[in-house]
Amino acid sequence: MSGQNPLKKMMNNIPVPQQKLKEVLRVEGLTKVFDKSSQPIQALRQVDLTLYEGEMVAIMGTSGSGKSTLLHMLSAIDAPTSGKMFVFGEQRDVHLEPQATIFRRNHIGFVFQSFELLEDLNVMDNIAMPLILKGLTNKEIEILVKEALDQVGMKKWRTHLPTELSGGQQQRVAIARALIAKPSILLADEPTGALDFNTTNDILHLLVQLNKELQQTMVIVTHDAYVATFADRVLFFHDGQIVDVYTNKKDESDLEEILEKFKYIARGEQ
Amino acid sequence: MQRVKQAQQGDEAAFLSLLNKEQDKLYRMIFAYVQNESDAIEVYQQVIIVAFEKIVQLKEPLYFSTWLMRIAINQSITYVKKRDRERAVSPESLHLIEADYRPIEEQLDLWQALQFLPNHYKTALLLRFYHDYTVPQIAEVIELPIGTVKTHIRRGLKMLRQHLKGVYNDEWAKSAEKDDE
Known part of the structure; x- marks a missing residue:
């Protein structure tokens, strides 16, 4: 007998104490000005943002809104003009080398729209790359790669080359590679941009599954409202700032709400 | 796994x-x-x-x-x-x-009735009706034979009913008792 019997109802009403959310990455007053041309461009204007452990955040914005620049700041690929960054609550200056590379290696996992797998290496070796760079032993690498292959369902294809795989399969490999070193944050830039609808669905479901199972913090940059519905919350970027936020209710109304908000900023009215 | x-x-x-x-x-x-x-x-x-x-x-x-x-x-x-x-x-x-702990009004009677039950009945009922475990699963958890589990559920419901004495939750306890036979 399933459903809500009185005993179950009563038990479900027992309040569960809320755990304090652990802060993974925080930026305060993040500003980026590109000074190359005659007209300086304010790509980011005083952006404040906190990422908590285990959450999946979608960042939506039109091109030129600053979302890609934000990604570069978060991953220390580029340095901000001003602003502070806190890693697990501690202020860090991660934008100068060699700290930047070390930071990326230890804390960031990337997934790109174009997969960016190494064409000459097979699936296993592509996935192993981050661990080789970290200097793990062959035995350790073997165990972790095996686990990663299972997680993304690519065990059967482990000796294949990227050219022998479909887009969706390549992205699975890319995800495995991004997660194998257990990064603090997975950054995905339009991860389903090059995929058809069904494959997009598969990949998004995989990301959600991994997010929940591994409590893996994820940031997905997208211009696709449907993709954003898979996240816990959505941040809307426009003209270098976060102009709106939406927390997904995980029901049918999410897509409509997100589309509305996106259209609003796309029209440039915010 | x-x-x-x-x-x-x-x-x-x-x-x-x-x-x-x-x-x-x-x-x-x-x-x-x-x-x-x-x-x-x-x-x-x-x-x-x-x-x-x-x-x-x-x-x-x-x-x-x-x-x-x-x-x-x-x-x-x-x-x-x-x-x-x-x-x-x-x-x-x-x-x-x-x-x-004070649950909301309607559930107070059920909560108090549950607290009156000896542990083995309480456990059997919670596993059966809160966690939706099957009888074999319950037998596995509490490491007792299936027949014993069924008895615990049956007697637990009966005792619950006695304590509820005609309060609305009684209806469920009555029907649940019948279903599980």
């Missing part, structure tokens, strides 16, 4: 992620025995520690959930027995005891 194996090798993160799905239900189950938040939190933390230490002994990763449930139940019952013993011994500490 991989995570169970990882946890068995000492991977804390894997172990904690296993708990993710079970957390709330486990906490509430513990609460049903200890009846207040601070004790529930303490027992919950004990359960996690014990489970992590003992997970190497788990032969079938498939049975992780039921195995974990057994630990939670045993820890809860042991904790309450110890607490009640100590309470009886030191009346000075009575004022430190947290006020008993």
Whole structure:
């Protein structure tokens, strides 16, 4: 007998104490000005943002809104003009080398729209790359790669080359590679941009599954409202700032709400 | 299943992620025995520690959930027995005891009736009607024969009914009793 019997109802009403959310990455007053041309461009204007452990955040914005620049700041690929960054609550200056590379290696996992797998290496070796760079032993690498292959369902294809795989399969490999070193944050830039609808669905479901199972913090940059519905919350970027936020209710109304908000900023009215 | 194996090798993160799905239900189950938040939190933390230490002994990763449930139940019952013993011994500490949990009006009778049941009936009913375990699953958790489980459920419902005495929840207890025969 399933459903809500009185005993179950009563038990479900027992309040569960809320755990304090652990802060993974925080930026305060993040500003980026590109000074190359005659007209300086304010790509980011005083952006404040906190990422908590285990959450999946979608960042939506039109091109030129600053979302890609934000990604570069978060991953220390580029340095901000001003602003502070806190890693697990501690202020860090991660934008100068060699700290930047070390930071990326230890804390960031990337997934790109174009997969960016190494064409000459097979699936296993592509996935192993981050661990080789970290200097793990062959035995350790073997165990972790095996686990990663299972997680993304690519065990059967482990000796294949990227050219022998479909887009969706390549992205699975890319995800495995991004997660194998257990990064603090997975950054995905339009991860389903090059995929058809069904494959997009598969990949998004995989990301959600991994997010929940591994409590893996994820940031997905997208211009696709449907993709954003898979996240816990959505941040809307426009003209270098976060102009709106939406927390997904995980029901049918999410897509409509997100589309509305996106259209609003796309029209440039915010 | 991989995570169970990882946890068995000492991977804390894997172990904690296993708990993710079970957390709330486990906490509430513990609460049903200890009846207040601070004790529930303490027992919950004990359960996690014990489970992590003992997970190497788990032969079938498939049975992780039921195995974990057994630990939670045993820890809860042991904790309450110890607490009640100590309470009886030191009346000075009575004022430190947290006020008993008060569920909303309609559920108060059911909650109090549940607290009257001896542990073996209470456990059987919670596993059957809160966690939706099948009778064989319950038998596995409490390590008793299936026939005994059925008896516990039947008698537990009967006792519950006696305590509810015509309150609306009585309807459910009556029909549940019939269904389970």
